[in-house]
Amino acid sequence: MSSPIVELRGVTRSFEQGGVRIDVLRGVDLKIQPGEIVGLLGPSGSGKSTLLQAVGLLEGGFGGHIAIAGQSAEALSASERTELRRNHLGFVYQFHHLLPDFNAKENVVLPQLVAEKPRGECEARAEELLTALGLGERMTHRPSQLSGGEQQRVAVARALANRPELVLADEPTGNLDEVTSDKVFAEFLSLVRGEGSAALVATHNERLASKMDRVVRLHEGHLE
Ligand code: ADP
Ligand code: MG
Numbered sequence: 001m002s003s004p005i006v007e008l009r010g011v012t013r014s015f016e017q018g019g020v021r022i023d024v025l026r027g028v029d030l031k032i033q034p035g036e037i038v039g040l041l042g043p044s045g046s047g048k049s050t051l052l053q054a055v056g057l058l059e060g061g062f063g064g065h066i067a068i069a070g071q072s073a074e075a076l077s078a079s080e081r082t083e084l085r086r087n088h089l090g091f092v093y094q095f096h097h098l099l100p101d102f103n104a105k106e107n108v109v110l111p112q113l114v115a116e117k118p119r120g121e122c123e124a125r126a127e128e129l130l131t132a133l134g135l136g137e138r139m140t141h142r143p144s145q146l147s148g149g150e151q152q153r154v155a156v157a158r159a160l161a162n163r164p165e166l167v168l169a170d171e172p173t174g175n176l177d178e179v180t181s182d183k184v185f186a187e188f189l190s191l192v193r194g195e196g197s198a199a200l201v202a203t204h205n206e207r208l209a210s211k212m213d214r215v216v217r218l219h220e221g222h223l224e
Contacts, residue, residue: 006032012063026221039209042218048202090159092169098143105139129157149180167199
């Protein structure tokens with residue numbers, strides 16, 4: 001078997017709130033193979049977003065072992081972590097977090113420019129992704145000129161722009177109505193599959209979870 005794109009061993013995270021300590025992650029073990037799409041289920045407050053932050057190397061404060069693409073997070077400097085995120089990971093959040101002053105295409109081009117790719121290549125990639133998501137006629141629209149479903153599609157295109165080996169999605173269609181959510185979710189999965197990326201997708205929706213290769217559930221700080 002090839003080496004995993006994600007490996008977590010005994011990952012812990014606690015928060016101190018009003019003098020009370022909450023142990024949100026109590027020793028999480030998880031392996032994701034390249035190209036595997038894994039659903040992360042759990043009720044609200046169970047720690048899904050916290051776990052995605054651990055895998056995304058977005059914050060400190062975690063105990064245990066985290067390795068992405070064979071590199072141990074503990075051994076990396078802040079700038080190396082940033083580089084690993086940029087080269088290997090793509091993020092989609094519940095709220096799109098698009099840059100409001102840039103149009104759809106520019107929002108997909110920018111992360112590629114940050115990764116120091118040539119502009120022509122960045123633009124072609126943005127057009128390819130936006131077209132695949134049915135936004136061929138929306139490239140020059142700003143986020144405020146797009147519907148909620150269209151905004152999330154742009155966010156999906158942005159996450160995939162740099163061809164990440166792993167996509168981290170935190171309730172990516174959670175703020176959309178059911179019909180739009182199902183549609184955007186299906187497009188998201190088919191695009192991720194087509195690209196051959198692995199994904200860890202948090203949701204509390206069992207129906208959406210059933211469309212993934214495998215599901216893990218967060219319960220009392222552990223995965224089962
Ligand atoms: P989920 O995404 O499954 O809804 P979260 O990971 O957002 O769950 O939160 C899990 C628990 O951790 C919640 O009880 C939440 O209040 C707590 N929590 C998350 N982030 C923080 C923080 N920055 N400070 C204090 N508590 C936090
Ligand atoms: Mg959450």
